[in-house]
Amino acid sequence: MDIRQLRDKILSFSLEDVDLGSQGYTRVLLQLFGYTGHGKSSFINSCMYVLEEGENFKEHAEAGETDHGLTMVRNAYPITDMITMVDNRGCSKMNDFERAEVYAQLGNFVSIGEKVEWKDNYKAMMEALEDSELEPNFSDFIVPIFVYRVRKQTSAEEMQYVKTFMENCVKMTGIVPIVVLTFKTEADYLEIEKIFRILGAETVIAIENYTKMSNKKTPERTTDILKVIDSALRNVKFRLEQPRNQKRERIERKKCINNYIHQIQVQQEIKKHEIERLEREKHERERRKKSVFKVWGRSACGIF
Ligand SMILES: Nc1nc2c(ncn2[C@@H]2O[C@H](COP(=O)(O)OP(=O)(O)OP(=O)(O)O)[C@@H](O)[C@H]2O)c(=O)[nH]1
């Protein structure tokens, strides 16, 4: 399929073009996740750019290098009548509740256009989840996409996180996240692709984003980016071939996240008790040491 055909296929995609119809879903939500600065916002700009004619590059989603992460608000960008991309807040080093917040975004329990605040306790997390019931969303078909910058080295901790994230995406959405490797020419992307496949990724596509600095359209770069969207739509069609119940699916996502938060709380309680136990033991050892010195001091002075 050439570039024009691929683009037309994406632009004309409709949720009704499946035997069982849209089953109540009204839009496809391509949800982007990944570490800060790995090119999520740039990927949105790239997708919008390749779906347009000509070479008038626009930065719809603000992109740039920062230490702490640039995108803070969960913004949505419609790229066709049926497909919307969501720029979720990126993660860096995360604590357990920040991880839970990532899943709240994935499950669509954080409103679009809302600032994503990392919570640091159980109560705040549960309250935010309850607030999401004010405007429950059933009609978005969620496709997770994990954006990862190709680098010479990956850390074991990062990869463990990616593995768990992919497993949780399958539990919550039924879809293995599509892995988009950005900065394709920066290191050996085939090596990184291999690692992601071992971790369970089914689709891994390496791309070079179009950016403010570099946006001359080339067939390879354009095709790679279009392939990501096409692959997401293939997943949607595949899942719509089965009877679905959008309300039930939302409830299942909610159960997953409630379980996740509950586990965090249990683990934190266990950690807290362990720290308290160690403190008590330390205290006891010091008390014993002091009393031994006292007895030894008295006997050395001949006092009994
Ligand atoms: N050379 C090159 N630069 C890229 C690529 N993707 C993104 N960039 C640049 O990397 C920087 C960070 O990109 P962003 O798109 O802002 O990254 P992000 O993941 O949205 O970051 P946060 O919003 O902070 O989480 C920007 O300066 C982009 O121009 C790529 O594929 N190749």
Ligand SMILES: [Mg+2]
């Ligand atoms: Mg961003």
